[in-house]
Amino acid sequence: MARVLLFGRFRDLAGWREREMEAATLFDLRTALTREDPDFGAALTGPGVQVAVDQTIMRGDVPLGPRSEVAFLPPMSGG
Amino acid sequence: MARVLLFGRFRDLAGWREREMEAATLFDLRTALTREDPDFGAALTGPGVQVAVDQTIMRGDVPLGPRSEVAFLPPMSGG
Amino acid sequence: MITLTEAPFDPGALLTEFSKGRTETGAIATFTGLARAEQGSTASLELEAYPGFTESEIGKIAAEAQERWSLHDLNILHRVGKIAPGDPIVFVATAAGHRRAAFEACDFLMDYLKSRAPFWKKEHGPEGARWVEPSAQDYADRERWG
Amino acid sequence: MITLTEAPFDPGALLTEFSKGRTETGAIATFTGLARAEQGSTASLELEAYPGFTESEIGKIAAEAQERWSLHDLNILHRVGKIAPGDPIVFVATAAGHRRAAFEACDFLMDYLKSRAPFWKKEHGPEGARWVEPSAQDYADRERWG
Numbered sequence: 320m321a322r323v324l325l326f327g328r329f330r331d332l333a334g335w336r337e338r339e340m341e342a343a344t345l346f347d348l349r350t351a352l353t354r355e356d357p358d359f360g361a362a363l364t365g366p367g368v369q370v371a372v373d374q375t376i377m378r379g380d381v382p383l384g385p386r387s388e389v390a391f392l393p394p395m396s397g398g
Numbered sequence: 399m400a401r402v403l404l405f406g407r408f409r410d411l412a413g414w415r416e417r418e419m420e421a422a423t424l425f426d427l428r429t430a431l432t433r434e435d436p437d438f439g440a441a442l443t444g445p446g447v448q449v450a451v452d453q454t455i456m457r458g459d460v461p462l463g464p465r466s467e468v469a470f471l472p473p474m475s476g477g
Numbered sequence: 478m479i480t481l482t483e484a485p486f487d488p489g490a491l492l493t494e495f496s497k498g499r500t501e502t503g504a505i506a507t508f509t510g511l512a513r514a515e516q517g518s519t520a521s522l523e524l525e526a527y528p529g530f531t532e533s534e535i536g537k538i539a540a541e542a543q544e545r546w547s548l549h550d551l552n553i554l555h556r557v558g559k560i561a562p563g564d565p566i567v568f569v570a571t572a573a574g575h576r577r578a579a580f581e582a583c584d585f586l587m588d589y590l591k592s593r594a595p596f597w598k599k600e601h602g603p604e605g606a607r608w609v610e611p612s613a614q615d616y617a618d619r620e621r622w623g
Numbered sequence: 624m625i626t627l628t629e630a631p632f633d634p635g636a637l638l639t640e641f642s643k644g645r646t647e648t649g650a651i652a653t654f655t656g657l658a659r660a661e662q663g664s665t666a667s668l669e670l671e672a673y674p675g676f677t678e679s680e681i682g683k684i685a686a687e688a689q690e691r692w693s694l695h696d697l698n699i700l701h702r703v704g705k706i707a708p709g710d711p712i713v714f715v716a717t718a719a720g721h722r723r724a725a726f727e728a729c730d731f732l733m734d735y736l737k738s739r740a741p742f743w744k745k746e747h748g749p750e751g752a753r754w755v756e757p758s759a760q761d762y763a764d765r766e767r768w769g
Contacts, residue, residue, distance in 0.1 A: 326525055327597030328608040367610075374530040390527060394610050396598040397591040398510065398524060398555050398567045405671055406743030407754040446756075453676040469673060473756050475744040476737040477656065477670060477701050477713045488642050492653070493635025500660040500709040506729075507638070507653045508722065514646040563646040576654065576737070577764070580730050583652075587722055618723070 321348060321383045327393040333359045346380040348389060367394030400462045406472040412438045425459040427468060446473030479535050481526050483558040488568045495552050495570045502549045502572040504579035508587050514562035522560045523599040531595040538589045546582040548573050588618045625678050625685060629704040634714045641698050641716045648695045648718040650725035654733050660708035668706040669745040677741040684735045692728040694719050734764045
């Protein structure tokens with residue numbers, strides 16, 4: 320089970336901020352999210368969006384462990 | 399009688415910081431100071447030295463009134 | 478030191494602490510960013526961070542500034558949560574031997590914090606709430622540092 | 624506000640006061656200059672001003688900065704007399720709508736205060752006292768502002 324965290328406008332868009340989800344890879348997780356909510360899935364691939372796995376920014380696909388923390392980060396706006 | 403004020407290294411050089419002196423013009427005042435102490439008189443014409451009469455920087459000769467305040471200012475060093 | 482806080486803070490108290498007991502520091506620059514009321518158009522500001530990640534990302538840039546300008550010390554404090562107009566949002570202090578280094582490092586850190594640091598900002602106004610993303614000016618300011 | 628003072632001061636207390644009750648100011652920059660000990664080579668610093676003239680000359684440059692960067696406010700406080708190592712010598716605070724203006728005005732005022740303002744500085748060290756005049760760097764910094 321990966322812990323999935325949403326920030327900024329993704330929270331408003333998806334209607335949740337944290338969930339546990341079953342996924343072997345980041346690709347699988349994205350697919351599951353997109354199947355559930357295609358608009359939200361599309362937003363996750365928008366310009367400037369980043370993904371952190373265990374608090375490190377990742378590009379491309381990565382395997383997820385049972386305790387992975389996956390965060391979807393909209394463009395950072397600064398303080 | 400003009401009130402003559404010295405600042406910075408001029409005080410150490412002349413050995414005084416404030417005096418009353420009789421002088422009709424700034425030129426006369428400089429002449430009297432130079433006659434008294436030629437080294438100090440020369441220092442007053444050094445690079446970057448400014449003269450304020452009644453707290454306004456003056457260039458060249460100016461007449462002095464009976465209550466004029468004349469300040470000899472070595473190059474300003476800032477804070 | 479890098480701190481996120483939900484509570485209002487006094488930038489002056491931070492500067493008092495930061496400036497104490499320094500004998501070789503010639504220069505301290507600070508910057509305080511305040512929430513503007515924008516003549517009533519912004520009622521309040523809400524800032525979200527990713528605890529842990531946000532501090533560690535700011536820490537990387539702080540280390541870069543420390544090295545680049547040979548800073549003696551730095552302090553960064555950033556509000557999160559709801560912020561009222563007029564309240565301080567961010568405070569940055571830099572200590573260095575000479576003033577150019579202190580100013581430039583402070584300026585550099587602020588450009589980063591305002592445009593690239595992991596915060597998400599929501600403005601609550603009379604016409605509802607909206608998420609704010611970086612302005613073109615923010616990106617341009619950042620470009621100055623290569 | 625432009626103040627000369629013989630008494631030690633706390634820059635933090637000045638920033639607390641300066642940052643209060645601002646709803647349209649987005650940015651406050653401050654600079655604090657401290658007397659460096661120079662590893663023991665400078666025991667103390669003595670600063671002389673020309674009371675009245677010094678404040679009025681600083682006031683002219685402050686008015687120029689206020690106009691050039693549309694400042695909401697500024698505060699300048701400068702020590703005179705004997706200053707111990709580690710003590711603050713000068714404090715400048717600028718308030719503006721946005722950070723670039725606050726930073727630039729603060730930087731500009733400091734360049735002026737460090738190189739052209741009517742102060743005369745004497746360093747007292749183990750080998751006696753000497754009058755200090757502006758460095759080439761001080762003149763170069765000043766040239767940046769045209």
